[in-house]
Amino acid sequence: MTRALIIARREFFAYFRSPLAATVIAAALLIDGIYFYWKGLSEATLSAVALAEFIFVAGGTAFLAGLVLATRLIAEERQTRSITLINTAPIKDSEIVAGKFGAALAMVTLKTLLTAYMPLLLFVNGKVSVGHILVGYAGILLYGAAGTAIGFFGSALARSQVVAIIVGLAISGALVMMWMVAKATDPPINSFLSGLALHHDNFQPFMVGRLELRGVVYYLAVIWFFLVAATKVLEARRWR
């Protein structure tokens, strides 16, 4: 585990030297800020509704930021051939995955924490519960972590970061669309498919401040599945 932390530390500080990370986080914060100003501060809206909409947007930007930031983790190393250093070090593939995912997740968390002043502004003229904010942020982080895991899997599969982003977006798109597929099908298939949907039924409870075990378990399962898949991809490459 120590070596996973060594990798995580290197990757985390590498983000601060990367123009891509700065651009992605700045763009995500800009979108969050503009949307919050437009919906939360300019229109006469109930505070709880403004907060729910903020969580919806901040979750989306955290998801996309995580996805894009994670795609560089393996694909870029493969392109520059620096991956040989970690491949030939006495470290397990699962530790490589844990370290790199941890660094990207730390960046997503940082980006999420930088939005914290926005819901706090609602206290100036409105009234929201702290529980709603905390549950919302838990949802944003889980959703962002899921995007990071999917992006990381794309990165393990692809040779270039652009291809990794496309793979990540395709997987995410397919999972998000599950709720539409669910709508077009009959019971009991529809409830199963809507349960698989990346956003709709699993994220909405967080938006309204309701902490449901189902959503938490779903996002943890998505994260676990794509990280294990990425580990298997890394292991398999040595046999090729």
Add this chain to the structure above:
Amino acid sequence: MIEINDLYKYYDHRRAVGPVSVTIERGQVVGLLGLNGAGKTTTLRILACDLLPTSGSVCVSGMNVVEFPDQVKAKVGYLPDVPPVYPEMTVDEYLIFAARLRGVAAGQVKKLVDQAVEQTELGDERSSMIEALSHGYRQRVGIAQAIVHRPEFVVLDEPISGLDPAQIVEMRSLVRSLSGDHTVVVSSHNLPEISETCDRLLVINDGVIVADGTEKELTAKERGMRVELTLRGEGPATSVAERAESLLRGLPLVSEVRMLEPSEPGEGIASLSVASDGDVRDVVCRTLIENNFGLLELSRSERELESAFLELLAGNSSRRAGARSEVASGAEAKEKVS
């Protein structure tokens, strides 16, 4: 000790390496010599646990690379053909990271990084960003990361590739300096580099080791000896060369005499290349001097190993082609019988 037994590596259905069986003793500097695509990099990647073999066994200090990859990795330092560096880090940061990744205890890191920096003469660049370094210095950083954890075995894939002549000389002495503390395996298609750096040569062609020995053993086995000489005589250079050529052709053991471009300008100066089945240097000197030629220079040909290398490859290819045609004719014969 590195023991490779009946190693094969296939990429899909294409055989990249195999069969390879070789033992490398501790403390040797071994050169893996072969043309591009001969299987050098694949063999080295397997040694460094970057790639797994399709079949056969590779043991480093008695540990199999498939069964004990982590233990093997701790004993091997590997420089691939492209140094695995992070451009956005400084040399110091990078080496500390490499050392920690390879399991060096926190208290030992500074000492070992200092040693690696000193050995690779990177002292002036410790705080430089790697992206600002020249190719030669990046190679040095690559070697420093390979030795920072004091591995028993150092595996270097084409370490002089892309270096200028001055850097090549420095790199050669750096590789030689590693031999005291480590067993070094270095690959190259550059013959002078290999011959000047290594104690033992393994010539690889089409994924198979076709020769194994010292430079002397390989050249003696395949070619006898080739010398180049520059001489001065009376008259124009062409006539001097022709007279010397006919004189040397008559000597015992001499199998071939060729005229070369004169190695220096001047009236009556000619250069020749003499191939022989044994050491004829003294006889050649005596003969030329007795016949009133001035001998300006005589040296063993730099192309000697090159010739031996090319003959080894050609011999191996023709043997394989022969084997293939035997198989084909055998199959043809079978068809006719049936």
